[in-house]
Amino acid sequence: MERLRLATLWLGGCSGCHMSFLDLDEWLIELAQLADIVYSPLIDVKVFPANVDVTLVEGAVANEDHFQLIQVVRANSRVLVSFGDCAVTGNVTAMRNSLGGALPILERSYLELADVHKQIPNDTSVVPRLLDRVLPVHRVVPVDFFLPGCPPPAARIRTVLENIVQGKPPHLEGRDLKFG
């Protein structure tokens, strides 16, 4: 059987979903026998490769870098999975949306609440520009499957991956669909 080319991506999120991924513990060893991890914050690859079979995307689309990257990822992934509540709903990352834009949140964070050096960071080579609205991944590119949870428990991640490895849709139901 051909080995699965698996990628994980970390956009606007807390990395909790990746922590939960690591909670797969010894099943990770089994996974390693089925799949190669070709891109991930957990490994040291800088450029998203071509011909990826499955990509798990953690986090919402919150800045220009995310916006561009997710399009590259989508173009090079056969199956794209929204991984965790931020990717699926925007979740905590998107809570800033009710403040009505990027500038109000930057002003609030860097000017109003700052005690010293009141200044909005403006070197885009270091800090990507924020989008006005944080978006769930499927509002930016088509997503194949959704894996909710904040974070999704390891068992839920395993259900999804096992199914995908077997070429089946990752059938989640009951409490496995719980947000939060």
Added chain:
Amino acid sequence: MSVVTLTIDGKLVSARAGDTILTAAREAGIDIPTLCYVDGLSAHGGCRICLVEIAGSPRLQPACFMKVGEGMEVQTDTERLRGYRRTIVELLFAEGNHVCSVCVANGGCELQDMAITVGMDHDRFDYIHPKREVDLSHERFGIDHNRCILCTRCIRACDELEGAHTWDMAGRGSHSKVITDLNEPWGESQTCTSCGKCFMACPTGSIFQKGDTVAETDHPRAKLEFLVNAREKKQWNV
């Protein structure tokens, strides 16, 4: 008391004339999902989750309102209804700011559970992200309007059980908002008795007890029915 027979999901059911389809179904062990309905309070008919199909009727009817009729054939769980229910739940999630992961009611929320019931794995609609307030002026309770689904349970509980009518709905359409008195801070309400029945009734984390943190709030919703039985039937079902 006259009795009527009807079929619900193909099952022959007998019910008291004047009962709603919801009561008849639940007594027969058929669960119709509900959201704005809660035992002990009058029916509202607003959430549209409990809509059922009735043979020969072009319109879907809310089971919480519609009375049983002799020979009625009711379907509660068709493909079409499941699709509608999921859409309605998606509309609710998109309309407010429902962030389960940081909500006091996480794990004990009827909206969250409804998403599971209808199989909602993501929301196909734009999140509106409205700017809404949090009122923490009451000494024991708080209300986070971000999590309010406008089901009016708090209004009905306060009016029908406590009798204070502290709560009501203000505004209209997507600008609707539950208010206390003249839209004054809850803590300054002249009519509130701090009885907590609104808190008992709330399906989400919108009305919560102060001090509860994420996933700690547990609304004692069954207390409402307990109170009604105690008051009206003199039965204390402890």
Added chain:
Amino acid sequence: MELTDLLDIAAKERQARLPHTIRCCTAAGCLSAGSGAVLDRLRGAVHDEGLTERVGVAAVGCLRLCCQGPLVRVDSPVASGGGEGAGITEELYQRVTPDDAGSIVAGFKGGTVTANKGDLKSPFFQLQASVILENSGRVEPERIETYIAAEGYQSLHRVLRNFTPAEVVEEMTRSGLRGRGGAAYPTGVKWATVAKNPGEKKYVVCNADEGDPGAFMNRSVLESDPHRVLEGMAIAGYAIGANQGYIYVRGEYPLAVQRLHTAIAQAGRLGLLGSHIFSSPFDFRIDLRTGAGAFVCGEETALMASIMGQRGTPTPRPPYPAEHGLWGMPTLLNNVETYANVPTILRRGADWFASIGTEKSKGTKVFCLTGKVVNTGLVEVPLGTPLRKIVHDIGGGAPEGGTIKAVQTGGPSGGCIPAELFDTPVEYDSLAKLGSIMGSGGMIVLDDKNNMVDVARYFMQFCMDESCGKCVPCRAGTVQLHRLLTRILEGRAGAEDVQQLEALCDVVKHTSLCGLGQAAPNPTLSTLRFFRHEYEALLKPGSPAQRMGLPLVSASQPR
């Protein structure tokens, strides 16, 4: 009050009539075009010219051709012979200024009339019928005597003397009249239901909460001929066994409210409303309730909530108002125009009424023709009249070389009918087949400059703003539909957005609590049906991201 007293009043009123009558429209349309000053000038000039013995000035209601207001009509006896019954010549003046008005009066003494003459022989007037509007522009709405002189309140008398309540209901059933508010429910059947339902008290309610934008038939009837509605309600009260009526009138119609107040007071003073009407045991009282700006209150359960002083939110039906209405009692709810038909039906007979119109749609209907058409105003035609006749012949077609593309009927609950289908007869079922409704009678003509997606969005915004917020699909669904339509209009949508639009229309239509939500998708669905190419022309290929480009960033954010 006995019949003889009524006939006395009528006779006196007719005797007092002068050889010439100048009728000046004082309905809201002409008033806003300045007819108040015209009326003052007419009266002043008649006085100044010493013509008070020969020329009467009447403040009447709607003269129909609203776009040419202020309108004035002059009735004169035919030149030769003259005298009673010798015939009358009529002249129409339009866009009348106060100076024109002075010249019209001066014309009786040989002066030059500067006012613009209208053409009463034009199809706009010739092709119209007069049942509901038979008195509009003839009687003076603020003088009950003029209504009585036009045989007013005689139907009520006949009914009280010669009919049992069941016979009245029977007459209404035979007439084939259907509710004119939009739902087209057979009026006789509704009356029979309320009559049969037990209740210690019953109510008659007149729905005058005409909310469809671009529709003002009810306003016009109330401002032009209010007593007709009161008489119709009293007859209904007798037929179903009610002693109390309510008129729920739109708060945006202050003139209608004022004229109704006047009319109710005048009828009360003459004993035509109140206790022992025409010395019979029948009592009937009418109270006014003024709306305060909520479209949803046109829905019957919301309207009743509002009459009872509550938020105008609907409740699920059943129970229907006919069994569980105001304060839990059986309640008859009909539209202004439905009641306005009643006195005429009882005067001229159900068979006469049933002979007008088509097999399933009897009688006439008043429409408000507005939008991109030459003649805008009030149009009454027999049901079954082809749309083309209304738009092109009566309406005079498109102005300034534009091309008419469609007619929107039924307001925010209706749909758009494309020009190719203008041979469709205007009746309940034919319009329903085209995915529209007749509604209360608004007809807005659209031309090739109107984008149909924009039209759909306009109505969706209306429904979104007017949603009461009680049920989820209407409250939140219209918001999402509006966003989808906006996205399409702004060129940020793909084919999947149109799919979602259609799917959500289906949900909102079938799951909303009341008619507002259930009908909110109609304008969208009907434009999708007939003008899909206009939607498709706006769609963009690619992923959502590619369609967005990057317009998501504040321009003011540091780079």
Added chain:
Amino acid sequence: MKAFVAEPRRRKTTAALPMTNGDPRFEQLEIAMKRYQFRQDALIEVLHAAQKLFGFLDAPTLHFVAHHLKLPPSRVQGVATFYHLFTLTPRGRHTCVVCTGTACYVKGADALLSTVSRAAGIADGQTTADGELTLRTVRCLEPCGIAPVAVLDGIVKGHETPESLLEQVKGWLPRGTDGSA
């Protein structure tokens, strides 16, 4: 005798509510309520009367109404905020109402609204900071024959264009915005 009894009673009830501040309009409002025999179902009619007297419905007025009709304050607030014609904030000295009915819409009401909105720097429903101008929209005033229509200080104006409307509201605009000197 009758008048003697009625008089002090009215004084007493009004005086019991401190927020009336001796404003005689509250007495007039009470008379209006009396006409409806303080029936709770007359709430909307009473609110109409109150708005006519005060121009808008503020908290003391709503409280006064609730007190006299013996209604819960939240119910009165709920009703007052449900209906468009009731306003809970004071209006400007001048009002410009743009009709957004269908006939006006097809003839360009959008442009009228956006022109005034931009010139005055306020959105629909708002009042300029100097209290000069309130901009509102209304769902069809029904003189559709003369669409598009705007109402300036209560006077209906038909066949408007953005330019003609701007010309008429120019004097009411705040300093430093489009139309002011």
